[in-house]
Amino acid sequence: MNVYMFDGHSEGRSKAEGWLDQGIMAFPLLNARYEGPLGGLDKVPRPFLIGVAGGTASGKSTVCDKIMEQLKKSGLEHHRHVTIISQDSFYRDLTAEEHERAKKGEHNFDHPDSFDVELMRRTLVDIKAGKVMELPMYDYIAHKRTTKTTVIHCADVVLFEGILVFYFPEIRDLFNMRLFVDTDPDTRLSRRVLRDVEERGRSLEQILHQYMTLVKPAFEEFCLPTKKYADVIIPRGADNIVAVDLIVQHIQELMRPNRPGRRQRNNSDSIVGRPH
Ligand SMILES: Nc1ncnc2c1ncn2[C@@H]1O[C@H](COP(=O)(O)OP(=O)(O)O)[C@@H](O)[C@H]1O
Numbered sequence: 001m002n003v004y005m006f007d008g009h010s011e012g013r014s015k016a017e018g019w020l021d022q023g024i025m026a027f028p029l030l031n032a033r034y035e036g037p038l039g040g041l042d043k044v045p046r047p048f049l050i051g052v053a054g055g056t057a058s059g060k061s062t063v064c065d066k067i068m069e070q071l072k073k074s075g076l077e078h079h080r081h082v083t084i085i086s087q088d089s090f091y092r093d094l095t096a097e098e099h100e101r102a103k104k105g106e107h108n109f110d111h112p113d114s115f116d117v118e119l120m121r122r123t124l125v126d127i128k129a130g131k132v133m134e135l136p137m138y139d140y141i142a143h144k145r146t147t148k149t150t151v152i153h154c155a156d157v158v159l160f161e162g163i164l165v166f167y168f169p170e171i172r173d174l175f176n177m178r179l180f181v182d183t184d185p186d187t188r189l190s191r192r193v194l195r196d197v198e199e200r201g202r203s204l205e206q207i208l209h210q211y212m213t214l215v216k217p218a219f220e221e222f223c224l225p226t227k228k229y230a231d232v233i234i235p236r237g238a239d240n241i242v243a244v245d246l247i248v249q250h251i252q253e254l255m256r257p258n259r260p261g262r263r264q265r266n267n268s269d270s271i272v273g274r275p276h
């Protein structure tokens with residue numbers, strides 16, 4: 001059984017394709033067992049669904065990769081099957097007119113209306129139900145989902161990352177744990193410039209125009225206010241080794257077989273602390 005780890009570095013194509021290209025099997029599935037979408041009171045839901053939100057280029061994918069890496073080192077790989085999914089796979093199809101605007105950096109990909117929320121919800125619900133899923137891939141140069149799909153097999157831990165994963169209540173409520181990657185806006189912009197030039201085929205002028213007119217205002221209006229839904233806020237993203245370690249330890253603890261008093265997540269649960 002294959003599980004693909006997304007790296008987000010494939011040239012101009014989807015994050016999912018990058019993972020596929022590397023042929024990465026994130027976690028070998030030994031002694032795999034599936035306990036159903038929701039266990040009893042003494043059981044952690046399988047798969048354990050973790051939402052990872054944050055502004056563009058805040059390091060969401062990198063944090064997800066780190067969490068997987070750490071889990072791998074921890075020995076959990078002998079029992080656990082971990083998958084990362086990007087919200088970008090759920091951008092809705094553009095009309096011809098919207099597509100023309102997108103080519104000039106004038107389509108608002110940071111607005112909630114840009115996403116196919118129902119497809120996102122159905123996919124996550126099916127993943128939670130343990131179904132084998134075909135995930136649409138996204139092409140950042142063509143600005144559309146491709147006909148290619150990634151097959152997601154039932155996993156023990158699923159990380160779902162994206163700018164607006166906490167925005168929609170019907171998506172937000174599906175998560176068993178919520179993380180918000182909180183990186184300084186100047187840092188994010190510099191990273192986005194480099195990434196979009198190198199990987200997404202953009203000019204500097206287009207990146208800055210899109211950022212100032214659409215990305216930044218949408219971040220402030222739609223993404224930043226969702227920070228309050230996070231169980232853990234991770235300042236500085238993947239550089240924050242302490243935060244990543246604590247999160248991984250918590251996942252390990254939750255996943256430990258026969259853990260005394262193991263129970264489902266309660267919305268008031270907190271790992272490190274809740275935002276003010
Ligand atoms: N801690 C870091 N230090 C330096 N570069 C980073 C760091 N985290 C991410 N990056 C780089 O910034 C860019 C965006 O990171 P990524 O994890 O893909 O962010 P997001 O998923 O939030 O868009 C990538 O090119 C990545 O390599």
Ligand SMILES: O=c1ccn([C@@H]2O[C@H](COP(=O)(O)O)[C@@H](O)[C@H]2O)c(=O)[nH]1
Nearest residue numbers: 055056057109110140143144162163215
């Ligand atoms: O066709 C597209 C689709 C998305 N974007 C931008 O991508 C980011 C979200 O991806 P991150 O990896 O979280 O940065 C979003 O800000 C969109 O503006 C795009 O430019 N073109």
